[in-house]
Amino acid sequence: MAQVTLGGNPSNTISDIPSVGHKAPDFNLVKTDMKEVSMSDYKGKNIILNIFPSVDTEVCAMSVREFNEKAGAxxxxxxxxxxxxxxxAQARFCGAEGIENAIPVxxxxxxxxxxxxxxELVDGGFKGLNxxxxxxxxxxxxxxxxxxVPEIGNEPNYEKALEAVK
Structure with a gap:
């Protein structure tokens, strides 16, 4: 379990995020066409997982835009x-924003x-969200x-994430 804040108020996650050097857990996620994807669909590629509560919040939307722009190259x-x-909702946002280099799931x-x-947040205002x-x-x-990210309202470190795939 890790603790983060939302507007300065503490909130706990269900456990710790995967550690560097360990195998990433498989996943089943849903694309905007309602088809499921898993880790094996991207086998042999670098995968940047940009995880956030909701695309309907300003910082979450910003992270999608930033990764879309920076990862395209x-x-x-x-x-x-x-x-x-x-x-x-993801399809509507990405369509309106012209998101083409990032895949909403x-x-x-x-x-x-x-x-x-x-x-997964287990308490606080965003309980149940990522x-x-x-x-x-x-x-x-x-x-x-x-x-x-220690404060949910802050952006992630884009440059460090991108450096990890170079």
Whole structure:
């Protein structure tokens, strides 16, 4: 369990995020076309997992825009933007924003992602949603970078996440 804050108020996660050097847990997430994807769909690629509470908040939307812009130039890399938003809301946001280099996916259907990745908030105002985190997985499926953002209202460290795939 880790503690983060939301507007300065403490909130706890269900467990710790995956450690650098360990194999990343598999996942089943839902794309905007309602089809499920798993880690094996991106086998052999660097995977940036941009995890956040909801695309309907300013900082979450900013993280999707930033990773979309910055990761577009990276070879053999996919960015998955993960929230519990319904795929319809993700599609609407990404369509309006012209998001083409980041893939919105939802863990609304399967709570195991939040548990396996240690990001499910177990108390506080966002209880049940994802904390803000970034996990970078290399082509061999190993975690090479992780960040649990201490204050949910702050942006992640984009540059460090991107450096992990270069």
């Amino acid at each position: 990276l070879d053999n890399t996919v960015v998955l933007c993960i929230s519990k938003d319904l795929p319809f 939802s863990n609304f259907r399967n709570d195991s992602f939040g548990k396996d990745y240690g990001v 904390a803000r985190a970034v996990v970078v997985v290399n082509p061999e499926g190993e975690v090479v970078y992780n960040e649990l």
